[in-house]
Amino acid sequence: MPGGSLIAKQHFIFKGVEAMEHIGILEGRQKQIFEKKSGVEQVDISCDTSSLSGSVSQRACVFCGSRVVLYPVADALHLVHGPIGCAAYTWDIRGAVSSGPELHRLSFSTDLQEMDVIYGGEKKLYHSLIELIEQYKPKAAFIYSTCIVGLIGDDIEAVCRKVAKETGIPVLPVHSEGFKGTKKDGYKAACLALMKLIGTGSIENISKQSINILGEFNLAGEAWLIKAYYEKMGIEVVATLTGDGRIDAVRRAHGATLNVVQCSGSMTWLAKEMEEKYGIPYIRVSYFGIEDMSKSLYDVAKHFPDHPEIMEAAKEVVSEEVKKLYPQLQKFKKALTGKKAAIYVGGAFKTFSLIKALRSIGMSVVLAGSQTGNKDDYARLKEMCDEGTVIVDDSNPVELSKFILEKEADLLIGGVKERPIAFKLGIGFCDHNHERKIPLAGFIGMYNFALEVYQSVMSPVWQFAPRKGGSL
Amino acid sequence: MKHAKTATQNACKLCNPLGACLAFRGIENCVPFLHGSQGCATYIRRYLISHYKEPIDIASSNFHEESAVFGGSHNLQVGLKNVTEQYKPDVIGIATTCLTETIGDDVPLILRDYKKAHKNGSPMPIMIHASTPSYQGSHIDGFHAAVRATVKTLAEKGEEQNLINLFPNMVSPADLRYLKEIFREFEVPCMMLPDYSQTMDGGPWGEYHRIPPGGTPASAIVNAGSARASIEFGSTLEASKSAAGYLQEEFDVPRYQLSLPIGIKESDKFFSLLETLTGKKRAEKYEDERRRLIDAYADGHKYIFEKKVILYGEEDLVVAMTAFLSEIGMTPVLCASGGKSGLLKKRIMELVPNMEELGIKVREGVDFVDIEDEAKVLQPDFLIGNSKGYTMSRKNNIPMLRLGFPIHDRFGGQRMHHLGYRGTQELFDRIVNTVIEERQNASSIGYTYM
Numbered sequence: 001m002p003g004g005s006l007i008a009k010q011h012f013i014f015k016g017v018e019a020m021e022h023i024g025i026l027e028g029r030q031k032q033i034f035e036k037k038s039g040v041e042q043v044d045i046s047c048d049t050s051s052l053s054g055s056v057s058q059r060a061c062v063f064c065g066s067r068v069v070l071y072p073v074a075d076a077l078h079l080v081h082g083p084i085g086c087a088a089y090t091w092d093i094r095g096a097v098s099s100g101p102e103l104h105r106l107s108f109s110t111d112l113q114e115m116d117v118i119y120g121g122e123k124k125l126y127h128s129l130i131e132l133i134e135q136y137k138p139k140a141a142f143i144y145s146t147c148i149v150g151l152i153g154d155d156i157e158a159v160c161r162k163v164a165k166e167t168g169i170p171v172l173p174v175h176s177e178g179f180k181g182t183k184k185d186g187y188k189a190a191c192l193a194l195m196k197l198i199g200t201g202s203i204e205n206i207s208k209q210s211i212n213i214l215g216e217f218n219l220a221g222e223a224w225l226i227k228a229y230y231e232k233m234g235i236e237v238v239a240t241l242t243g244d245g246r247i248d249a250v251r252r253a254h255g256a257t258l259n260v261v262q263c264s265g266s267m268t269w270l271a272k273e274m275e276e277k278y279g280i281p282y283i284r285v286s287y288f289g290i291e292d293m294s295k296s297l298y299d300v301a302k303h304f305p306d307h308p309e310i311m312e313a314a315k316e317v318v319s320e321e322v323k324k325l326y327p328q329l330q331k332f333k334k335a336l337t338g339k340k341a342a343i344y345v346g347g348a349f350k351t352f353s354l355i356k357a358l359r360s361i362g363m364s365v366v367l368a369g370s371q372t373g374n375k376d377d378y379a380r381l382k383e384m385c386d387e388g389t390v391i392v393d394d395s396n397p398v399e400l401s402k403f404i405l406e407k408e409a410d411l412l413i414g415g416v417k418e419r420p421i422a423f424k425l426g427i428g429f430c431d432h433n434h435e436r437k438i439p440l441a442g443f444i445g446m447y448n449f450a451l452e453v454y455q456s457v458m459s460p461v462w463q464f465a466p467r468k469g470g471s472l
Numbered sequence: 473m474k475h476a477k478t479a480t481q482n483a484c485k486l487c488n489p490l491g492a493c494l495a496f497r498g499i500e501n502c503v504p505f506l507h508g509s510q511g512c513a514t515y516i517r518r519y520l521i522s523h524y525k526e527p528i529d530i531a532s533s534n535f536h537e538e539s540a541v542f543g544g545s546h547n548l549q550v551g552l553k554n555v556t557e558q559y560k561p562d563v564i565g566i567a568t569t570c571l572t573e574t575i576g577d578d579v580p581l582i583l584r585d586y587k588k589a590h591k592n593g594s595p596m597p598i599m600i601h602a603s604t605p606s607y608q609g610s611h612i613d614g615f616h617a618a619v620r621a622t623v624k625t626l627a628e629k630g631e632e633q634n635l636i637n638l639f640p641n642m643v644s645p646a647d648l649r650y651l652k653e654i655f656r657e658f659e660v661p662c663m664m665l666p667d668y669s670q671t672m673d674g675g676p677w678g679e680y681h682r683i684p685p686g687g688t689p690a691s692a693i694v695n696a697g698s699a700r701a702s703i704e705f706g707s708t709l710e711a712s713k714s715a716a717g718y719l720q721e722e723f724d725v726p727r728y729q730l731s732l733p734i735g736i737k738e739s740d741k742f743f744s745l746l747e748t749l750t751g752k753k754r755a756e757k758y759e760d761e762r763r764r765l766i767d768a769y770a771d772g773h774k775y776i777f778e779k780k781v782i783l784y785g786e787e788d789l790v791v792a793m794t795a796f797l798s799e800i801g802m803t804p805v806l807c808a809s810g811g812k813s814g815l816l817k818k819r820i821m822e823l824v825p826n827m828e829e830l831g832i833k834v835r836e837g838v839d840f841v842d843i844e845d846e847a848k849v850l851q852p853d854f855l856i857g858n859s860k861g862y863t864m865s866r867k868n869n870i871p872m873l874r875l876g877f878p879i880h881d882r883f884g885g886q887r888m889h890h891l892g893y894r895g896t897q898e899l900f901d902r903i904v905n906t907v908i909e910e911r912q913n914a915s916s917i918g919y920t921y922m
Contacts, residue, residue: 052534052550052554053532053533053534053547053548053550053551053554054505054531054532054533054534054550054551054552054553054554054555054558055531055532055534055554055558056513056529056530056531056532059510059514060510060511060514060515061509061510061511061512061514062509062511063511064511064514064515079479082570082606083487083570083605083606083607084480084483084485084486084487084606084610085486085487085488085489085490085512085515085516085570085606086511086515087480087483088483088485088486088487089486089515089516089518089519090515091482091483091860092863093518105863106481106482106863107481107482107483108479108480108481109479109480109481109483110478110479110480111479111480111483112570112607113607113608114605114607114608116607117570117574117607124478124479127476127478128478128479131476131477131478131479132479132481146570147508147509147535147540147569147570147571147574148570148571148574148607150540151540151571151574151575152574178508178509178510178511178512178535178571179508179509179535179536179537179539179540179571180536180537181536181537396529397527397529397680398529398558398680398682400680401679401680402679402680405679405680416518416521416522417514417517417518417521419521419525420521420525420526420527420528421527421680423525424526424527424676424677424680425676425677425679425680426676464676465676466676466677466678467678470676472675472676472677472678
């Protein structure tokens with residue numbers, strides 16, 4: 001299978017201000033964009049910084065980061081402490097499904113009003129919590145602070161302690177004031193809350209051949225697919241953080257032997273903490289595309305060398321799935337060979353997998369970017385990409401569109417904010433963000449992915465698009 | 473079971489800045505700019521995109537911790553400069569957020585400083601500032617605040633011209649196109665604000681537009697102060713908060729406030745007002761639309777008579793829909809809104825004086841859990857409102873008819889008509905079909921004629 005390893009290492013050029021000028025890249029943004037060219041020395045991409053004031057970033061805020069990570073915990077109460085917007089915009093927006101309780105799909109807000117801003121929102125928070133816990137009987141409560149909470153001086157910690165004591169459930173503050181950093185800081189705030197739960201449950205009867213699945217959010221049931229593969233290999237999954245998440249499972253997570261981390265951006269910090277505190281090692285994996293999906297299972301199996309039957313089972317799972325999948329993909333590959341894709345998704349790790357997955361169906365990648373990649377991620381991205389590929393960090397619609405048109409992409413992979421950009425320009429689109437309703441992870445996910453790409457790229461509707469000669 | 477309710481659960485409203493961003497999208501070559509954290513702009517963009525299916529750029533001053541401590545002046549100024557350079561807008565529509573309102577940023581002062589500092593640079597865009605703290609009111613207040621702020625910034629006194637201002641409220645792009653058409657037919661120039669009929673529902677692009685084509689030009693808004701009259705839709709909208717109210721007070725432009733023209737009676741009022749103001753008779757095509765609508769009422773009346781409905785949404789929409797449902801023999805057993813003007817019941821009573829006799833109940837400031845509790849008692853035949861009622865619709869097995877904003881789970885919300893005879897016709901057909909479909913599905917026989 002063609003993959004990143006087959007691509008010769010190349011060097012990069014910092015494209016420079018003059019080349020960027022015509023598309024109006026903002027001052028201070030040039031360092032977040034590269035075009036891969038051969039024979040020129042490597043320059044570091046600037047990333048991990050906050051968005052520039054006045055730019056129209058595709059990024060979000062600290063609160064968003066926390067909300068994303070904790071959202072799938074289905075038996076917890078998620079109370080957003082602040083004015084109504086933050087809760088309203090995150091009501092049931094993700095495709096994270098639950099096999100049982102669905103408390104995460106409701107939206108709770110203290111809906112702070114002017115008087116609360118003046119006199120403080122602690123009382124309102126306290127009463128809200130007591131009433132909601134009484135009504136919904138959650139296993140725990142997460143309290144998200146939004147922008148103004150810190151400013152008005154509410155002592156969330158104290159309220160949480162008091163309510164925890166009175167109700168007997170964990171009540172965990174999540175310090176996610178929107179402006180206090182980037183989305184990544186929000187991930188960390190969420191992980192801090194999770195760390196408070198981990199270690200509080202009994203780890204009796206947990207098998208030695210056990211793992212936690214980290215950074216898998218069960219969008220469209222993806223965690224179930226992944227879990228089934230591991231279970232076929234004879235591995236016990238102690239907790240999934242946080243897809244189809246349950247508080248009791250989170251509490252027992254320290255009983256697992258290995259942490260398997262997907263979505264590197266959100267959960268690596270937690271994995272490191274668990275390594276330090278509980279001595280649980282972690283590996284990073286990706287479940288997108290045949291190559292990375294298979295590798296994930298093998299990497300986990302490798303961790304249990306005393307149990308060769310696990311590796312045997314992993315091989316069996318892979319061979320069985322690939323045998324089914326491979327012929328099905330050929331129709332798509334035939335149609336899509338030579339088509340070009342642009343990728344702009346949240347995490348860099350996902351970008352790596354998507355590049356490989358696209359190659360396996362005959363497509364090349366002409367633009368690759370992420371909202372939250374770090375230096376190592378971008379170095380690896382550069383290594384993987386073909387010559388001429390544009391690499392961007394924290395991009396915006398203007399930039400994205402210019403590159404997409406310049407590079408004549410046939411497909412954009414992104415989230416809901418990128419979708420209308422693609423469609424306006426008459427380009428196919430695949431939604432690879434948290435709103436998706438079809439599983440794209442796992443082996444079956446690769447089929448769905450190929451199908452979706454095929455359906456969008458091959459649609460005859462693009463014949464009317466201006467870029468194909470249609471009238472404006 | 474009734475529960476004590478301090479928290480808002482499944483809100484039936486959105487926050488103030490969202491409405492402002494939408495309104496600013498209805499000004500030509502204007503960039504909405506949120507003074508606050510990055511998340512506000514991103515969430516609002518996402519929310520609007522899911523309804524309108526259009527790219528929506530909203531700039532942000534991207535607050536950081538230092539900005540919250542030392543004030544957001546620096547961030548706002550850098551942001552304005554960057555937006556000016558990259559977007560070359562005619563107008564920047566600045567809306568505040570809960571964060572910047574709470575730290576007390578004096579935006580007008582910052583804007584004055586900015587203008588002073590950059591007066592020798594390239595042409596300065598017009599800057600409009602709307603104060604939209606999320607802890608006050610809801611999205612509809614932000615919408616009106618932005619429209620009023622726009623008029624306040626731009627309108628000038630001048631010799632009275634043959635011009636009518638139209639402030640249409642938060643209606644669909646299709647409605648806006650219909651309203652423009654009506655004014656064209658009356659052959660009277662109209663300054664409609666906002667006009668996002670094209671910016672939020674436009675055609676394909678050959679290249680990315682930083683700002684999509686369409687919208688009311690700033691130069692046209694200048695004339696609002698010399699118009700003959702302003703027509704403003706929205707029965708709970710007070711003059712002190714509205715654009716037409718400002719123009720009346722400042723420039724003596726008479727303000728004609730109407731309910732959103734939904735249903736025959738309210739549409740008649742709108743067309744009659746236009747006839748009075750222009751001295752012209754409405755075009756024959758609108759008489760035809762009206763005749764067809766009355767004919768449709770007759771054809772469909774039996775399906776819907778005394779059907780019980782729970783209506784929810786922005787207050788003005790709820791008032792107008794209540795009037796419409798009453799004239800076709802349906803009973804809105806609950807008229808609910810997340811908004812809280814204090815005027816909802818009063819305005820409904822003005823249009824439907826026998827509301828109590830009809831069993832119409834009105835509740836302001838509610839969320840979907842309140843509405844659900846009511847539904848359990850009231851046993852409505854269906855729900856009418858935006859997509860956000862779906863959770864309770866599904867849970868309680870009550871059919872629903874989608875209208876207004878947002879429509880996140882159906883296609884074409886931006887092209888849905890609500891206003892005038894044409895919009896009423898569309899609504900009426902959909903309502904009747906909702907009932908018929910329910911009946912057909914529920915029947916064990918599977919009638920092929922209904």
